[in-house]
Amino acid sequence: MRLINMRPARPGAVLLAAVPFVVLLVAYSIASDMRLAANPQDKLLPAPATIAETAQRLFTVPDKRSKEILLWQDTAASLARLLGGVGISAALSLIFGLAIGLLPYARATLSRFVAVLSMVPPLALLPILFIVFGLGELSKVVLIVIGITPFMTRDLAQRVMDIPKEQIVKAQTLGASSWVIAARVALPQVLPRLISNVRLSLGSAWLFLIAAEAVASNVGLGYRIFLVRRYLAMDVILTYVIWITLLAFVIDWLLKTVSRRAFPWMEAGL
Amino acid sequence: MTTGNDMQRKQKLLATALSVGVLSAFAAPLAAQEKTEFRLAWSIYVGWMPWGYLEDSGIMDKWADKYGIDVEIVQFNDYVESINQYTAGAFDGVSATNMDTLSIPSGGGVDTTALIVGDYSNGNDAVIAKGAESLADLKGKPVNLVELSVSHYLLARGLDTVGLEEADLASVINTSDADMIAAYATPDVEAVVTWNPLVSEILGTSSDAVTLFDSSKIPGEILDLMVVNTEVLEANPNFGKAVAGAWYEVMGLMAAGDEAALTAMAEASGTDLAGYKAQMAATEMFFDPAAAVAQASSDALPTTMTGVAEFLFDKGILGEGAPSADFVGIAYPDGTVTGDVGNVKFRFDTTYMQMAADGAL
Numbered sequence: 001m002r003l004i005n006m007r008p009a010r011p012g013a014v015l016l017a018a019v020p021f022v023v024l025l026v027a028y029s030i031a032s033d034m035r036l037a038a039n040p041q042d043k044l045l046p047a048p049a050t051i052a053e054t055a056q057r058l059f060t061v062p063d064k065r066s067k068e069i070l071l072w073q074d075t076a077a078s079l080a081r082l083l084g085g086v087g088i089s090a091a092l093s094l095i096f097g098l099a100i101g102l103l104p105y106a107r108a109t110l111s112r113f114v115a116v117l118s119m120v121p122p123l124a125l126l127p128i129l130f131i132v133f134g135l136g137e138l139s140k141v142v143l144i145v146i147g148i149t150p151f152m153t154r155d156l157a158q159r160v161m162d163i164p165k166e167q168i169v170k171a172q173t174l175g176a177s178s179w180v181i182a183a184r185v186a187l188p189q190v191l192p193r194l195i196s197n198v199r200l201s202l203g204s205a206w207l208f209l210i211a212a213e214a215v216a217s218n219v220g221l222g223y224r225i226f227l228v229r230r231y232l233a234m235d236v237i238l239t240y241v242i243w244i245t246l247l248a249f250v251i252d253w254l255l256k257t258v259s260r261r262a263f264p265w266m267e268a269g270l
Numbered sequence: 271m272t273t274g275n276d277m278q279r280k281q282k283l284l285a286t287a288l289s290v291g292v293l294s295a296f297a298a299p300l301a302a303q304e305k306t307e308f309r310l311a312w313s314i315y316v317g318w319m320p321w322g323y324l325e326d327s328g329i330m331d332k333w334a335d336k337y338g339i340d341v342e343i344v345q346f347n348d349y350v351e352s353i354n355q356y357t358a359g360a361f362d363g364v365s366a367t368n369m370d371t372l373s374i375p376s377g378g379g380v381d382t383t384a385l386i387v388g389d390y391s392n393g394n395d396a397v398i399a400k401g402a403e404s405l406a407d408l409k410g411k412p413v414n415l416v417e418l419s420v421s422h423y424l425l426a427r428g429l430d431t432v433g434l435e436e437a438d439l440a441s442v443i444n445t446s447d448a449d450m451i452a453a454y455a456t457p458d459v460e461a462v463v464t465w466n467p468l469v470s471e472i473l474g475t476s477s478d479a480v481t482l483f484d485s486s487k488i489p490g491e492i493l494d495l496m497v498v499n500t501e502v503l504e505a506n507p508n509f510g511k512a513v514a515g516a517w518y519e520v521m522g523l524m525a526a527g528d529e530a531a532l533t534a535m536a537e538a539s540g541t542d543l544a545g546y547k548a549q550m551a552a553t554e555m556f557f558d559p560a561a562a563v564a565q566a567s568s569d570a571l572p573t574t575m576t577g578v579a580e581f582l583f584d585k586g587i588l589g590e591g592a593p594s595a596d597f598v599g600i601a602y603p604d605g606t607v608t609g610d611v612g613n614v615k616f617r618f619d620t621t622y623m624q625m626a627a628d629g630a631l
């Protein structure tokens with residue numbers, strides 16, 4: 001039997017999926033144990049029990065000074081920035097993607113520009129962003145937008161151009177205007193792709209968000225991580241990392257579900 | 271089915287390989303024992319430039335050879351990361367301030383000794399505001415700084431002098447030192463606390479920038495040190511001797527105004543000789559080992575360190591395990607201890623600086 005035809009049975013598959021997680025956890029526990037045996041106050045690899053205690057405290061105990069639970073404040077601030085940035089990017093990429101894909105004039109004007117723009121490393125432009133957009137919320141959202149819009153636009157434009165010419169011609173013979181072709185032929189075909197683009201770009205969006213929060217901020221998940229790094233509070237950092245991973249996973253799952261419900265015909269491509 | 275077993279074996283093998291890989295990546299902290307190879311970490315700051323020069327000029331190698339050891343000096347671009355790496359056990363020593371030594375390695379249970387007291391900040395750290403007259407004008411305004419750093423401490427000490435507290439400010443906004451100059455140029459930033467060369471850059475480029483408070487008002491409180499692992503130093507006195515010997519040879523060159531050495535340091539810090547000398551003017555360098563010994567043995571040091579510990583505890587930096595500001599014990603050259611005598615993790619030791627002063631190296 002060929003390797004490519006060997007499939008694990010259902011319980012086996014679940015077990016196999018768990019293996020890397022268990023291996024990672026065990027490796028971490030052993031390494032943490034070794035370091036704590038050498039120095040009981042070691043901060044680099046806190047014991048899993050310590051992380052659990054810290055997590056419980058972070059999620060439930062209000063800060064002494066502000067009387068607020070910082071983790072929820074940080075989460076709310078970061079999610080607002082992230083969703084704002086990703087939402088604006090999705091809208092922009094849809095508009096420009098459709099324009100570039102359908103209109104030869106827009107394509108001639110913008111497609112090269114977007115291609116070049118998508119190669120610019122946005123983090124290197126941070127000082128300019130600060131001076132133009134200030135140090136507040138705006139510059140953080142703008143960083144995400146600049147970071148992920150060009151690549152989403154390029155992909156969507158390509159998808160629009162991949163639509164069979166016959167469909168466009170047919171719509172025209174039925175009397176459809178450019179606007180109707182965009183709204184009734186192209187849009188339904190690229191919307192599922194837009195959602196999968198959002199899913200793919202969420203990783204970069206988180207990266208840009210955390211980078212922006214590390215630079216100038218007083219609330220946010222990335223802010224807290226970089227702040228407590230100053231005293232190597234890895235128990236706090238690891239709690240935040242696990243929390244961010246969980247949030248990202250849930251958002252991804254939600255988008256996947258929405259996509260499945262809304263565009264059942266695209267199931268195979270998701 | 272034999273192939274299935276093969277698969278399982280491969281899976282196991284892979285798992286073992288993976289866990290071994292992860293484990294070796296987190297090698298246990300350096301064990302304290304006699305050894306011949308040592309690693310120091312340093313980052314760019316006016317008072318620490320000699321460390322880079324020590325490595326490049328071969329002076330460190332010369333002294334290490336004399337004592338039959340090998341000392342490697344590694345430059346970090348990120349100050350906090352260099353201290354974290356030292357705390358995690360990847361280095362035997364690191365250049366750090368007294369405050370950051372107390373909060374990161376000592377607070378993290380790594381017994382650390384200040385081998386060399388290099389200088390204190392005498393104006394290198396400053397509170398700068400746009401068009402304000404005095405610290406009292408900061409009331410109700412936002413202040414941008416690297417939170418929990420020496421800048422934060424300086425601000426707290428400054429606000430103290432005019433009877434204000436951090437709560438009287440509109441907010442404290444954590445701002446990366448790398449972006450401080452760009453931040454100051456934006457209209458919504460009203461005041462910053464930072465250090466040189468950023469201070470001179472901001473004062474030089476903005477006409478309305480006013481220095482409201484600087485570290486020359488709190489002399490001897492922000493100390494720039496070379497701290498090393500106490501156990502490593504105890505097991506290897508030659509390490510201490512070689513490092514102290516090499517350091518004070520370069521201090522001698524600097525005190526004599528050796529142009530070649532100073533120019534090399536100036537260029538390494540991204541400025542020219544004149545710019546470096548201007549920063550040196552705001553830094554009280556201890557060229558003479560006897561002066562460094564005097565600073566480390568000064569009566570004011572325990573008071574300063576107690577104040578620093580209280581500041582750190584107030585900000586929650588000593589960690590959740592810290593029941594009070596006295597949680598970490600600090601030992602001074604005369605044997606006195608402030609804080610918890612049972613948990614001494616920070617030691618000021620003048621042994622090797624004294625040897626340098628006595629010409630015994």
